[in-house]
Structure formats: C-alpha cells, structure tokens
Amino acid sequence: MKGLPEAETSRAVLIGVARYTGLETLPAVSNNLPALADALTSPGSWGLAREHCAVVAEPSGLHEVLEPVEEAARAARDTLLVYFAGHGLTDDRGELFLGLPRSRPGHGHTGVPYAMLRSAIMSGRAQRHVIILDCCFSGRALGTMGGSVADQAQIDGSYLLAAAPETGVALAPPGEQYTAFTGELLDILKSGIEGGEAWLDLESVYRRLRSVLAAKSRPLPQKRDRNTAGGLLLGRNNAYRPWTSTxxxxxxxxxxxxxxxxxxxxxxxxxxxxxxxxxxxxxxxxxxxxxxxxxxxxxxxxxxxxxxxxxxxxxxxxxxxxxxxxxxxxxxxxxxxxxxxxxxxxxxxxxxxxxxxxxxxxxxxxxxxxxxxxxxxx
Structure with a gap:
C-alpha cells in the first residue's frame, strides 16, 4: 500500500537513556524502547523483522549511538526511523545534543550533537526518514530540518516529530509506565483513533497527540515535514469502523x-x-x-x-x-x-x-x- 513502508527494505533504530550520573533518572524510558519495538514489528504495523529494529539502550558513548544509525541507514532503501528518548540538552551555543549517561548541560562533547545524528541518518539512501525525539528542547531540531534532512530526502521527504517545543521540557511523570509523549504515541498505535481512516498516518497521529496532550496540560509536540512525509503510515487504525469513518x-x-x-x-x-x-x-x-x-x-x-x-x-x-x-x-x-x-x-x-x-x-x-x-x- 502506498505510504506503508516495505518491511524488508526499512529499518528502525530506537535509542534510550534512562540512567544518568549527574541528571535525573528517567525510569520510564526503559519501558518505552521494548514497547515501541513491539509496535513496529507487529503484523498490524510495519511488520519489521526483529533484526531490522535495533534497540540501543543505555549507550555509554557517541559511537554506540551513531554506528547503529549508520548501519541502518546503509541498509534502508524505503524508510528509516530513528527514535531517541532521554534528556535533551543544549551546548554553550544553544545547540541541541542528546544526553548520554555522563552528559553535562552546556558541554556538547559529553553527548550526541543532533547535527551528528542528522548526518548519520542522511548517510544512506533511504527514500523517507522519520525522526522522533522524546526529550527536552527537542523542538530545536526543527530548525535544522529545512537545510538538511528534509531537503535531501529523495522521494517522499522526511518527518521530524518532537515531544517538546524549542524551549520546552518533555515530561516523564513519576509513577507512569512510559514518558508522557511516548505513552500517548503507544496508546494511539494500540487503540487507534475513533472516526479515523483504516490506517494511521503520521499527520493524523501528530494531530491526535497534540489534542490528547493539550487536554492533559502537558507539553505540546511539534513537527516538521517535507513533501508527502505526513502521509507515511505507522499501522492499522484499531478503532476504525467503516460505517463511522468521517x-x-x-x-x-x-x-x-x-x-x-x-x-x-x-x-x-x-x-x-x-x-x-x-x-x-x-x-x-x-x-x-x-x-x-x-x-x-x-x-x-x-x-x-x-x-x-x-x-x-x-x-x-x-x-x-x-x-x-x-x-x-x-x-x-x-x-x-x-x-x-x-x-x-x-x-x-x-x-x-x-x-x-x-x-x-x-x-x-x-x-x-x-x-x-x-x-x-x-
């Protein structure tokens, strides 16, 4: 189906850091990764083979993040999805970097500069790129889309989904199984959207995320897409009823x-x-x-x-x-x-x-x- 990634030629890399030495721990991140991997490898979604959905938990250094991404980028021909959950930090120039266990605010060399992650993603020949950032300040990545990821996408473009605005803070509510953003994303993939179409595309998922998170007074996600990237399908809409579809x-x-x-x-x-x-x-x-x-x-x-x-x-x-x-x-x-x-x-x-x-x-x-x-x- 048009918009549904071909499982054999698509790849996903899910990265998460829950334990930090100098920052608040984020236990929910440990639950995000396997749950999202299950969603992407299920028959009702992309149906990725397990070996095509890499889970990188608690990477200790830059190479442990970039090498799996580069490997997936080389293998992907249809769609490459890269997800990160953890602390998002800014360096002394205000640029976003992704926090590793020993990262320190203001010191970009202690984490993964987003620009380097972007380069790793674009090192391959995938036709479409999906980047999901569940971290603080993730909206800062939106400013880099126009000049790099989206403009270089070969066919359907790229889609960046950020859990928080440029200056906003993402939430990992105490006692909840998942982080606020990813928890709602997983619920949509599992339960679907009432009154929606038979399949869930990125744009409808984004609109649903904003609606649900706004109702709970939680940080609003941001997005940047190019060309027809918003039409890329994530999975079947389990709430779909043909006779009630709008x-x-x-x-x-x-x-x-x-x-x-x-x-x-x-x-x-x-x-x-x-x-x-x-x-x-x-x-x-x-x-x-x-x-x-x-x-x-x-x-x-x-x-x-x-x-x-x-x-x-x-x-x-x-x-x-x-x-x-x-x-x-x-x-x-x-x-x-x-x-x-x-x-x-x-x-x-x-x-x-x-x-x-x-x-x-x-x-x-x-x-x-x-x-x-x-x-x-x-």
Missing amino acids: AVAAAGSGARWPDPDVLDTAQEFIEALGHIRAISGRSIQAVSDNARPSLSPSAVSALLNRRTLPRSWKSTEIYLHACGLPADQVQRWQVVWERIRVAAATQPDRTIQKSGERTPQSDQGWRTRFSPRRQNRH
Whole structure:
C-alpha cells in the first residue's frame, strides 16, 4: 500500500537513556524502547523483522549511538526511523545534543550533537526518514530540518516529530509506565483513533497527540515535514469502523446509491455491487484496505465477478461497509439478498440464456429501472 513502508527494505533504530550520573533518572524510558519495538514489528504495523529494529539502550558513548544509525541507514532503501528518548540538552551555543549517561548541560562533547545524528541518518539512501525525539528542547531540531534532512530526502521527504517545543521540557511523570509523549504515541498505535481512516498516518497521529496532550496540560509536540512525509503510515487504525469513518461519511453524503428493491436476479445484484464501488470512487485495493474484518483484493474481485450469490452474506456485508454504504442501507441489501437467494433456489435465473449470453432484456435490467428519468415518469 502506498505510504506503508516495505518491511524488508526499512529499518528502525530506537535509542534510550534512562540512567544518568549527574541528571535525573528517567525510569520510564526503559519501558518505552521494548514497547515501541513491539509496535513496529507487529503484523498490524510495519511488520519489521526483529533484526531490522535495533534497540540501543543505555549507550555509554557517541559511537554506540551513531554506528547503529549508520548501519541502518546503509541498509534502508524505503524508510528509516530513528527514535531517541532521554534528556535533551543544549551546548554553550544553544545547540541541541542528546544526553548520554555522563552528559553535562552546556558541554556538547559529553553527548550526541543532533547535527551528528542528522548526518548519520542522511548517510544512506533511504527514500523517507522519520525522526522522533522524546526529550527536552527537542523542538530545536526543527530548525535544522529545512537545510538538511528534509531537503535531501529523495522521494517522499522526511518527518521530524518532537515531544517538546524549542524551549520546552518533555515530561516523564513519576509513577507512569512510559514518558508522557511516548505513552500517548503507544496508546494511539494500540487503540487507534475513533472516526479515523483504516490506517494511521503520521499527520493524523501528530494531530491526535497534540489534542490528547493539550487536554492533559502537558507539553505540546511539534513537527516538521517535507513533501508527502505526513502521509507515511505507522499501522492499522484499531478503532476504525467503516460505517463511522468521517471520510466515508463525507464521501457518501451526496452519493446516489442503487436501490436494492429493484433487483430481481443474482446477476443484477452482483452488477449493482460493482456500481456501488464505482459510485464510491474506490479502487479494489482501497475497498480491501477499508474492509473490517479483512477482505483481500482478490476476494473483492472474486465477489464482483460472480454469476451467483455468495453462499454467505458476510463477505457482501463487509464489502458494502468498505465502500461507504450507510449501515441502514446495508440492512436493506441483506433483505434483498435473502429474497433473491430464496427465489434462485426455486427457479432458474431467466436473465441468462442457455448459451451463457445475456438477453436483450437483461442488457437494460436493473440500471433502467434505477434510472432517475424512469422513476420520474407517471
């Protein structure tokens, strides 16, 4: 699917520092890393192989951070994601650097200067780059995007998601399992977004993060993206319901759906299903993507090419919802499906000749009866 990273040619590096000698410890960071790795390697998300999602916990020196990033950058051809959680600090020039266990504020050489991390990320040939910084002052990295990461991205651009503004402080609330920012990110990946589309893209996740964190009076995340980077998908939306999707409601509000009551035969029923897809404007792949439970593209195609009714109503119901048909209309279609199924069991389909060719009458069939001009005649 467009926007979903190809697992085999994508890589992720998750870096976290929880224990510091001269700074406050951040126990929640230790929980962030495995939870985010689970999310990225799950079948409902990128489906990365475990060996393609490097977890770097408690790196003690600069090389322990940059070498895994450079290795992942060399291997990635589709998407490279780099995540850091820990203390964000500034050097004597006000530049952001990522804190290591022995880092000291104002001394950039004791941590990982963001500029060096950026160079490591751009050392490869990945088409897209996602950088997630869950640390204080992470918004300072946004200023570097325009001249480096985003401008050098080859196709879909780059996306930087920062947990706090340029001068803001990220939170690791005492007693909570995860840091404030990453905890909400994980919850979105697990629970989804009500009323959203079938898949979660970066932009919708960002908007949801700002909304939820603002409601809790917590630091607001910042972002910088380039080209179509915001459309990159993170995983399936587990809260998605085809018949309540805001996009489906908007698309279908003016649609003139076929009236199932005019359908008399199985062939007319199947043709009308194809007409519904045409009205919805969705490709077979898009219908498959929106289907819940899942309905593969081949299953959608097979349904639309049948010459008899499906034995079970379930696949048709899923298909109609995935096309955006309102729930009350889906119920009407089920009544007609049952009527035609019963009729077909007691008499042959008269719209099909013995040779398998359609009769002149069936060339008009339900489409003529559905025609607005036909319906307006007295």
